[in-house]
Amino acid sequence: MSRLQALIFDVDGTLADTEELHRQAFNEAFAQEGLDWCWSPALYTELLSISGGKERIRAFWLKMQPGLRALDALALESSIARLHELKTAAYERRIQQGALQLRPGVQALIEAAPAAGLRLAIATTTSPVNIAALLRQTLGPDWHLRFAVIEDASSAPLKKPHPQVYRQTLARLGLPASACLAFEDSVNGLRAARGAGLATLITPTAFTARHDFSGALRVLASLEGLTPALLRDWHHASLTCCTTTAP
Numbered sequence: 001m002s003r004l005q006a007l008i009f010d011v012d013g014t015l016a017d018t019e020e021l022h023r024q025a026f027n028e029a030f031a032q033e034g035l036d037w038c039w040s041p042a043l044y045t046e047l048l049s050i051s052g053g054k055e056r057i058r059a060f061w062l063k064m065q066p067g068l069r070a071l072d073a074l075a076l077e078s079s080i081a082r083l084h085e086l087k088t089a090a091y092e093r094r095i096q097q098g099a100l101q102l103r104p105g106v107q108a109l110i111e112a113a114p115a116a117g118l119r120l121a122i123a124t125t126t127s128p129v130n131i132a133a134l135l136r137q138t139l140g141p142d143w144h145l146r147f148a149v150i151e152d153a154s155s156a157p158l159k160k161p162h163p164q165v166y167r168q169t170l171a172r173l174g175l176p177a178s179a180c181l182a183f184e185d186s187v188n189g190l191r192a193a194r195g196a197g198l199a200t201l202i203t204p205t206a207f208t209a210r211h212d213f214s215g216a217l218r219v220l221a222s223l224e225g226l227t228p229a230l231l232r233d234w235h236h237a238s239l240t241c242c243t244t245t246a247p
Contacts, residue, residue: 105223
């Protein structure tokens with residue numbers, strides 16, 4: 001039976017409640033390009049079923065203009081890339097202005113884990129720029145030194161719910177899934193982690209609260225109060241009996 005050896009974190013929604021800032025940044029990018037699009041919280045909640053910022057823009061654009069011809073494909077991809085660049089810049093500005101903090105319990109757990117012999121990793125399909133903007137602001141300029149492995153959209157192009165990013169993280173850690181716990185906030189993240197065989201803790205946000213988290217080890221309001229010892233107890237229990245979901 002594997003002993004818990006590593007904690008693997010998603011970023012957006014899990015380490016910080018980022019989605020509202022992402023939504024605002026998308027709308028700023030649309031306005032800069034002269035588009036009359038405005039993603040409301042309700043619409044953005046629907047769009048979050050699609051992993052990846054460029055993928056969301058593409059899906060929305062094709063919904064708005066279903067008649068786009070194949071000949072327009074190159075121009076469409078160029079426009080999507082431009083919008084995503086503007087959106088990323090707008091998001092980074094908001095982060096630099098101190099608009100976000102880590103979710104409750106995240107920093108304490110990140111700091112406590114190494115002393116308890118637990119390695120830390122990131123498995124996300126967001127962009128490296130977004131990750132660095134958030135964690136440099138919240139954990140300091142040496143934030144990357146805290147994580148043994150960082151897998152992101154640059155190395156794992158298949159978006160969640162595909163398990164690619166988790167499989168690659170496990171391979172680089174050199175650990176079996178049974179020796180790790182994943183932390184997620186969405187159903188796509190849960191499916192990706194479970195697809196790689198990982199027991200998964202969920203901390204939903206307002207944007208993901210209605211997702212179906214069947215199969216999660218625990219569903220918690222936040223990571224506040226969690227300790228490595230408690231996580232080891234839950235992990236051990238997950239290997240000896242069926243998984244459970246806590247309210």
